[in-house]
Amino acid sequence: MGKHVIVGAGQVGSHLVERLTGMGHDVTVVTRSGSGPEGVERVAADVADRARLAAVAKGADTIYNCVNPRYHRWARDWPPMAASFLGAAEDTGAALVTLGCLYGYGPVDGPMTEDLPLAATGTKGRVRAAMWHDMLAAHRAGRVRTTELRGSDYYGPGSTDQAYVGETRFVKPLLAGRRVLYFSDPSIPHAWTYLPDVAEALAIAGTDERAYGRAWHIPTGPAVSTREVAERLCRIAGAPAPRIQEVPRPVFTALGLANPMLKELRETRYQFDRPYVLDSSAFQSVFGMAPTPMDDALRTIVAASRASASRAA
Template structure:
């Protein structure tokens, strides 16, 4: 078994640490505070400190970038962190596995596949596009080995308030019979990626050389509307019929004047104003991994509530 270094212990990093530990690997979790799940080595470090990150990663088989800066800080926070990950991968030889997103594609018509151009014009989308372009160029030049896994919006056990279908803002209120506000039309089909599936795909990508050198989409089930997810969640939990309503656009804009998060969400609201569909068939066929069925995922979420 090998040594695997995970930077970030949030809703994905913690799940990934468990997956790798179950496989018998030595797992090191790096965060600014030194937090992390039980059963792993936990180290406090600033990821922008290249010498420190390289020292921690020395001898590792894989380095996982599971960091998630606050949205309004991306332009400032990502460049030094991304540079540190690249430098560390080059110095140590560890495979760089980055948890990406779909922002880089920008608005698209039809299902998203990995061969789509990275045509985003917004700040966050261009930032993620540049990060992959730099990683891919370094991989092509033989300086590092790298891959990026892109997922849609998360849902699942231990999801944080950063997730649209998260425990605090979505699951708990619905199960308590309360109304839930959604930032756009809740009847629009949308791809949702199950958190344990994200961790499983990352674990595969860090240990299977077939994954290296290109981006992949995390196995994700058929697109389903927010309202349909809410209805099935409440049905399975024997909870009151869900009440999900669209946050009025004027109110959405007004909140953005005082909330950095809502202000940043203006750039990516297009993802919820029309169907947003992820095609993950390439990863599924190559690695034999299927997405967790919606009912199974929702039952796990209910059990963890």
């Protein structure tokens, strides 16, 4: 089987390791500290060091960019890392599969499709748009084979505290009957992308030549409001009815004065102030992959949360 290099061992990278090793591939995980899941080769490297990354990826079939700089450092950290990924792919001949996001589109009326212009005016959206333009130009010039997969906000087992409906600030409090604070209107429909589906789509893209030369949307189910996600979660778990409290916008703005993460969220607040709908039909049609039904995903999340609580007891 093939050799695959995953850069980043966070909420997506760990799921991707499991998926690729389950397919029989040799997997190397690269992080700054050399940490990562057990059972695979783990390497410490500065992702912005092109020569070091190329040395690690020598002989690899595919490099996966699953890193995520700190939110308030995107404009500073992403350009040298993105250039390093492209350079390492060119130096080694490995394909480059980048985990992207939807920020590059900016505010959109209606479902988002891959043919929309990357018209974002915010800093983070412009950074991501520039990354994709550089990747696509390198692909068209014959220097690399590359693709970018874009999903909406993540949910699922192993989700971090940055996820709006993640384990720490959403699932665990709701299952315990506690109130959840939410930084927008929880009744507005929003697309949620399931973490195991992210890993599955990345694994497909990294092993199928049809993926290269364009961007794709990761299979994602119909948009569902945060309130409905909470109600379905609690119903499946047999937990008390959810209590979600919207944080008023002036309070949200004031909190951002002291918290860099919350300050950066102002730029993408539009995603939660009106319906945010993702069309992933292209990937689903070409590669035959459907998104995991939300209730099935929530059952897995409940089981994982309870198993984690049992281990901690």
